[in-house]
Amino acid sequence: MQTSPDPTPAGPLAGLKVLELGQLIAGPFAAKTLADFGADVIKVEAPDGGDPLRRWRLLKDGTSVWWQVQSRNKRSVALDLKDPEAQALVRELALEADVLIENFRPGALEGFGLAPEALMAASPKLIVLRVSGYGQTGPYRDKPGFGVVAEAMGGLRHLSGEPGRVPVRVGVSIGDTLAALHGVIGVLMALHERGKSGRGQVVDVALYEAVFNCMESLLPEYSAFGAVRGPAGSALPGIAPTNAYVCRDGQVLVAGNGDSIFRRLMKTIAREDLAADAELADNTGRVARVAELDAAIGAWTATRTVDEVLAALDAAAVPGGRIYTAADIAHDPHYAARDMLLPVTLDDGSTLTVPGIVPKLSRTPGSHRRNAPALGADTEAVLAPLRARRKAEG
Structure with a gap:
């Protein structure tokens, strides 16, 4: 029997503090998923424009409507990570966090004076999710890697499209999203283990590995038979009809x-x-x-x-x-019945329909608690306690 959800659910991750240092898709999508289920996500953005996703694709009043999905339920703090004082503030925020999420190229976090080893030495409970194109180790670690490149290296791009033609992309940034979801799984597993050991750890997610992990029998078919699967258009190879x-x-x-x-x-x-x-x-x-x-x-x-x-x-x-x-999606009764067409009221009073919360939890479901923030909207509220503590400590 399904339990009725609480009238105003806090979410199963209520009380979890997440510090997001990433931008664009993979890291922020992982943080968004945690935020949807109650985590308090503080997103650190550069003061000069913030996350570039704010201006990607179609804009409404100068801001991407995608932003209202990717950054809902988050708080925005404007800090320049190249500034030593900002780095010191981020280190203080990390001391209070349960999870830190970043998706810079390997070495960038260390370059900001925010090496995970140092942060975890100061706060042993901290879990650090690192999402990058090729992972934190290996000969390709320093190469720049976007989702489209990961889809190619992971084996997906070779299978997409019609036989004999140039492969096509699937139409969305699936490599980034798959990496984000693998990152969320890793964070939740690390949190579970932390409940026993009291210690955090690094979750290392490579974009190409997240894609490769979803490639079903691609590698064993090559290993056993030397078979190299190719594109098959709209068909599902080896399964008919x-x-x-x-x-x-x-x-x-x-x-x-x-x-x-x-x-x-x-x-x-x-x-x-x-x-x-x-x-x-x-x-x-x-x-x-x-x-x-x-x-x-x-x-x-x-x-x-x-x-x-x-x-x-x-x-x-x-x-x-x-x-x-x-x-079709916007007018489908099943989407509506499953609360997957979520109307939100923007700050200007207009209504925007965004995707609902996934997955569905019977007792502690996720929820839309606040709209995506304006750049730096929460800087003072978040940093004031840190500055007050510094002043009190002399």
Whole structure:
């Protein structure tokens, strides 16, 4: 039985103090995820413009609408990490933090006088999440690495697109996001271990490794058979039938690769002969005749609308779906029912719809507690206690 959430949930990470020194995507996404579930995230930004994400993609009143997603629930402190006084203040903030998150090139944090070893010596409980292109060790550690490069090195880019054509990117910064999620997992594991040992540790996440970790059987297939998987367009190599098919007014994805599902799909498209074919009873046989199966399914979808195809698939309990645009998402009743279309009121009184909180926790769910901050909006509130303590200590 699902427990009803508290009316005003603080979140399971309430009381956790996080110091974010990163910018753009990977580090800030990890911090955003922790903030969504109650962590108090202090984001340190350069006074001269702040995080460049503030000005990425489409702007509303001079600020990226993406910023309202990536930095919700955070506080902003404007400090120049190149300034020794700012470095001293950050060291004091680190003494009070449970987690520090950074995604600079390896060595940059040390260059700011903020080496994790020194910070952890002063505060043994501190957990430091370091996200970089290639990790903190190895021959490539000093190379600059963005998510797109990591997607290529991790094996994903080679698989994307159509056979014989230049590989394409997936359309979002998936390498950065995967690294951020791996970073969150690492932080939560380190927090769990700290509960037993009382000690923090460094969580080292490389962008390319986060991508590579999601590449399924890519490496063992090469190890066992010398097989180098290549791009396959919209199909799922080695699993059939699963593909995108053209309808009269669009395209649909059909996943008929389970044995019983396949038989139901073939009956739905009036191909009982294929449903009864013993050679197609399992995936191995279907993969060998995948072109024939795709042609049969495509011939059926081509004469129908997307809605007609999906209605028939639903009736037969065959997985299928339309290819959603942003407009489809914004008007979808299931997204709405799952609280994934979250309306927030901006400081100017306008309403902006942003993605809801993931994952869903039954008793201590995440929440949108405050909008993304203006640059340096919380500098005085955060630093005043430090300065007062310094003054009291003489």
